[in-house]
Amino acid sequence: MTDTAPRRRGRPSRTQSADAPATRDRILAAAREEFSERGYDKTSVRGIAKTAGVDSALVHHYFGTKEQVFEASIEVAFGPVLNAPGSIAEGPLDGVGERLARFFFGVWENPATRTPLLAIVRSAMNNEAAASVFRRLISAQVLRRVARQLDLPDAELRAELAAAQLVGIALLRYVIKVEPLASADPEEIIARVAPVVQGHLTGP
């Protein structure tokens, strides 16, 4: 958000002397755009640099490899998402299915967060580096926190089966666009899926 602050000394920062945080943000925005549009494999550091209006060397300087730019751009996109869900995991256990489903579809129904999610999901299919980011996102974040709260020996498997239900719906609804699922009211999907997620997590 540093871009929104007034910067009197700002100039069209195409050089290393450019204001560092603003340049870094611009590279991240460009990376998100490129990865979303082209997928991981077809995106290059050079293409990201071009979209951001900087030299490739600057991208490497700030982030390192293409994989590292990918991770950083995803983390920035999901920062608010990944740090918020304490409330999902920490509320009463018997409402966790609905809270998770509502949170999940909230993220996917919002075009601003859907675009980078689509980029990860698409890229994860075809590329090991992107798959590992996706794996980390799924297992280390929301679901592992939920699993920890469950305190059952099979908590992680339960959490992953719940995740599979949600991810599968995202795939058929937003990527493959199977009807009638693609046009169904999100509230109807949440109502049908919350008990399934709940059952995976806390059922017998």
Next chain:
Amino acid sequence: MTDTAPRRRGRPSRTQSADAPATRDRILAAAREEFSERGYDKTSVRGIAKTAGVDSALVHHYFGTKEQVFEASIEVAFGPVLNAPGSIAEGPLDGVGERLARFFFGVWENPATRTPLLAIVRSAMNNEAAASVFRRLISAQVLRRVARQLDLPDAELRAELAAAQLVGIALLRYVIKVEPLASADPEEIIARVAPVVQGHLTGP
């Protein structure tokens, strides 16, 4: 299966005069291999022709466009699968969840059918033509037959939510390889997921 019949007049069929069914089969096998390894976008008719040891024109002659070769290679791979599941849809309704789950993981656990499935799933993420094959495969086949038997106004949505659970598990287990799901015993997964599939299809 024409390859298994004895062919006295067979010869190294690199020309249009080659035995037609055998050549067609060889092109399909090459297509399956190419699509599985490279995904839809990176596969070319020329590459398929090269792997099959024929001229590109022959691929076009038998199948038409790349999309049509893709469809044909998927249909051949899933012929036995797509035509068998009458028994899944037609058995007693209260066991349909387990029959579907068992059938699904039977197909995915078998390396011979897993490879082309991975190719469809990967390709469907990045390409509309491949996505439409996937859509057709999901909606027009097993699940629609099950939905028809259900005779409920929301049967298709039910069938798709059930499919989403299964496809989501396939994604996390076989493509993204999230642990512990990736190493779990298929029987354990079937035991946990059959009631969910059943619930989607016939539950309240």
